[in-house]
Amino acid sequence: MQKINSNHLLKVDGLSVSFVTRNGIARAVEDISFTVDRGKTTAIIGESGSGKSVSCYSLLGLIPTPPGKIDSGSAIFDGQDLLRLSDERLRSIRGRRISMIFQDPMTCLNPFMTIGKQLAEPLICHQRLRRGQARDLSIELLREVGIREPEVTIDCFPHEFSGGMRQRVMIAMALINEPELLIADEPTTALDVTIQAQMLSLITELQNKRDLGVIFISHDLSVVSDFADDVIVMQKGRIVESGDRSSILGSPTHPYTKKLLSAIPRGGKAVSSVRGDDPLVQVKNLNTWFSSARYRTPIRAVSNVSFSILPGEVVGLVGESGSGKSTLGRSIVQLIKPTSGSVKFADLELTKLSNSSMKHQRRFMQIIFQDPFASLNPRMTVFDTLAEPMHLHKIVENKDVTSAVFKIMNDVGLTRSSVRKYPHEFSGGQRQRIAIGRALAVRPKFIVADEPVSALDVTIQSQVLTLIQELIDEYGLTMLFISHDLSVIRKISDRILIMHKGSIVEEGSSSKIFEHPENDYTRALIDAIPGRKLQVS
Amino acid sequence: MIRFVVVRIFQALPVILAVITATFFLIRMAPGGPFDSEKAVMPEVKAALEAQYKLDRPILDQYFSYLADLGEGDFGPSFKYPGRSVNELIAAGMPVTAELGFYALIFAVIVGGLSGVIASLHPNTWRDHLPMTFAMIGICVPSFLLGPSLMLLFGVHLDWFPVSGWGDIPGDKVLPSITLGAAYAAYVSRLSRAGMLEVLSQDYIRTARAKGLSEWRVITQHALRGGLMPLVAFLGPAFAGLLSGSFVVETIFQVPGLGRFYVQAAFNRDYTMILGTTIFLSTLIVIFNLMSDVLAAWMNPRLRSELFNYD
Numbered sequence: 001m002q003k004i005n006s007n008h009l010l011k012v013d014g015l016s017v018s019f020v021t022r023n024g025i026a027r028a029v030e031d032i033s034f035t036v037d038r039g040k041t042t043a044i045i046g047e048s049g050s051g052k053s054v055s056c057y058s059l060l061g062l063i064p065t066p067p068g069k070i071d072s073g074s075a076i077f078d079g080q081d082l083l084r085l086s087d088e089r090l091r092s093i094r095g096r097r098i099s100m101i102f103q104d105p106m107t108c109l110n111p112f113m114t115i116g117k118q119l120a121e122p123l124i125c126h127q128r129l130r131r132g133q134a135r136d137l138s139i140e141l142l143r144e145v146g147i148r149e150p151e152v153t154i155d156c157f158p159h160e161f162s163g164g165m166r167q168r169v170m171i172a173m174a175l176i177n178e179p180e181l182l183i184a185d186e187p188t189t190a191l192d193v194t195i196q197a198q199m200l201s202l203i204t205e206l207q208n209k210r211d212l213g214v215i216f217i218s219h220d221l222s223v224v225s226d227f228a229d230d231v232i233v234m235q236k237g238r239i240v241e242s243g244d245r246s247s248i249l250g251s252p253t254h255p256y257t258k259k260l261l262s263a264i265p266r267g268g269k270a271v272s273s274v275r276g277d278d279p280l281v282q283v284k285n286l287n288t289w290f291s292s293a294r295y296r297t298p299i300r301a302v303s304n305v306s307f308s309i310l311p312g313e314v315v316g317l318v319g320e321s322g323s324g325k326s327t328l329g330r331s332i333v334q335l336i337k338p339t340s341g342s343v344k345f346a347d348l349e350l351t352k353l354s355n356s357s358m359k360h361q362r363r364f365m366q367i368i369f370q371d372p373f374a375s376l377n378p379r380m381t382v383f384d385t386l387a388e389p390m391h392l393h394k395i396v397e398n399k400d401v402t403s404a405v406f407k408i409m410n411d412v413g414l415t416r417s418s419v420r421k422y423p424h425e426f427s428g429g430q431r432q433r434i435a436i437g438r439a440l441a442v443r444p445k446f447i448v449a450d451e452p453v454s455a456l457d458v459t460i461q462s463q464v465l466t467l468i469q470e471l472i473d474e475y476g477l478t479m480l481f482i483s484h485d486l487s488v489i490r491k492i493s494d495r496i497l498i499m500h501k502g503s504i505v506e507e508g509s510s511s512k513i514f515e516h517p518e519n520d521y522t523r524a525l526i527d528a529i530p531g532r533k534l535q536v537s
Numbered sequence: 538m539i540r541f542v543v544v545r546i547f548q549a550l551p552v553i554l555a556v557i558t559a560t561f562f563l564i565r566m567a568p569g570g571p572f573d574s575e576k577a578v579m580p581e582v583k584a585a586l587e588a589q590y591k592l593d594r595p596i597l598d599q600y601f602s603y604l605a606d607l608g609e610g611d612f613g614p615s616f617k618y619p620g621r622s623v624n625e626l627i628a629a630g631m632p633v634t635a636e637l638g639f640y641a642l643i644f645a646v647i648v649g650g651l652s653g654v655i656a657s658l659h660p661n662t663w664r665d666h667l668p669m670t671f672a673m674i675g676i677c678v679p680s681f682l683l684g685p686s687l688m689l690l691f692g693v694h695l696d697w698f699p700v701s702g703w704g705d706i707p708g709d710k711v712l713p714s715i716t717l718g719a720a721y722a723a724y725v726s727r728l729s730r731a732g733m734l735e736v737l738s739q740d741y742i743r744t745a746r747a748k749g750l751s752e753w754r755v756i757t758q759h760a761l762r763g764g765l766m767p768l769v770a771f772l773g774p775a776f777a778g779l780l781s782g783s784f785v786v787e788t789i790f791q792v793p794g795l796g797r798f799y800v801q802a803a804f805n806r807d808y809t810m811i812l813g814t815t816i817f818l819s820t821l822i823v824i825f826n827l828m829s830d831v832l833a834a835w836m837n838p839r840l841r842s843e844l845f846n847y848d
Contacts, residue, residue, distance in 0.1 A: 111763070
């Protein structure tokens, strides 16, 4: 082991980074050390705010200084200390020998520049290639990362690409100068599971071909469990545990690592909560089409969908982005008017109701949205948010509103003292608790939960999932649970619907779907679940 | 693209008609008339004048006959400059006002744009605070104070530029252009600072830095285009504002532009002249707004493909 240590590709030692804030000095990273070897992957795991991104950005001089400041440490790359290089020397390494991929491919490409121009930039800037040469190389690389017809698409703008394609472009851009080290900062977090699986295999394939050292930053241990060589677990700016993959995954010693491992959703729902055989919600031949000025034919977001939900049942709806699952959820609760078909709620035909009688029915059906940052009114306190629907639907007497609000806050795990706080004072997980509380405030029978945990870190995700499960039992809820993540769906649902391109392609109990999938698309989804080894063990 | 422009023009027509109607009836409600003056005019003379300009007819009648003339592009005769039509007066004053507005706009874009971009690159340092302080002053100080101050300093004390006239002595166009452009330079400066700060915090700027590009390239190639979008959208309304708001500066510096005619017409109750200038300027405002919208759409690839490729 000692021999290998002498020729690490990158050796970070005792790195500390702090930020000057209004409330004093915040230590973002404290005394961290790790190494990366050629052809190997070092994964840095931790939740948001743990300092995992800051530590890598500071290696390349990408944190703003001030307010950021590198307090101590060294980062030896090819005999030189990155932290002590001049700006110009560092720039000649950045994008040439060490390059980066970022989390959100939607915002990381310049919307005003063609893909080709952005790809060629590192070549022109570092290797002084001519435009024509750079273009030829770019086309070649685009083909290698799996972009179809690169000769044509190279002149497209980013908005003409899907998220997965943009991330492929980002990867191509990072690899175009054949770097020795790649820093990938949550490169798949913003992507669907199936696309995520494609990206991960693309990165590992390119890594093997080019003997590339990789630092892979993620909040999700299961994502890296298939391919990381070394795993570093960070919490609050410090490394709490590190080692090779098998020891971290097999015998974690630090409680935080154990918590991360246990947060990975696995297994199915233990006890079914279904009561009765008369469906509470019945959807028949539902179609929701959108007309668009750009295309002659309407977009068939939901196409001829039929299914039913029994009282007390939790039905999971799975599909990738663009499959129409959110549109289906919103069409059921009539937030979007369906084009045709029928939605029955306790024998009442919702599609034919007038707006005012539908308003009355909303008391019984609620929706929880994905993004707790965007779906709460920033100018309303928790109390106002929770009390408003109670007033609106006259759920309780005015004098009892306060106690009813406290009861809900207690149920969703918020302390009484935060009742006068505004949404921005809460973390993502707490905000989602508020959003869930708002849905529960009218004591509904049926809830559509639209990706309620997708925007959350794994550990928070597992807490919120557990909470939802408890609330289903306590409130006797019936639920349509929408997610792109099969393992989340499996944990919470009695029955699973697989949606693909606007239609339901497979339906069945979760054990049937997982053990005997019939549809090819279902099989692809199951194969795409990261860390399957972990799930089995 | 063509459809977009045509639709926008048709949307503007009712606006312009509303402007015509409102102006027509509002000036009639103002006390006095074009042929009232301190000197008593003989009633017969006044009646004859009013008959000549159709002012004796019912007001609705006058309104519709004005609209009919307008349909043929005729703004009618001026009441105060006998023998000259409003068309001629606008044609005489407009080029001067347009030239003044153009120089003022150039001044505003160059001075405001540069100082805004420099401020955005060094936020919360003296290079930010200094231009922003000037911008604040520029917005607050009215042109009737700025104009005479510049005259005193550069015209009288330093004797660099002439203090009045237009096109007679070399350099006499400098002070009026700066006076008119100063407030707009201040707006442009604040707009481009805000736009650049917004863009510089975007993820794709971080991507550009991670590629190892020099800071100069990051700013010129990646940040400027997005950062100056708000400025482009502002250019149309700004130019229209410069044209219609130049009368104070024109009066201070004795510039023979449209603005002075406009103000005089209002004092004189020169009905057709007021109407003609108002309609002319409001049409220009609509056109310049449309032009800057099209330009802004052209600069944004996403809007460009929607507007220009799918007609």
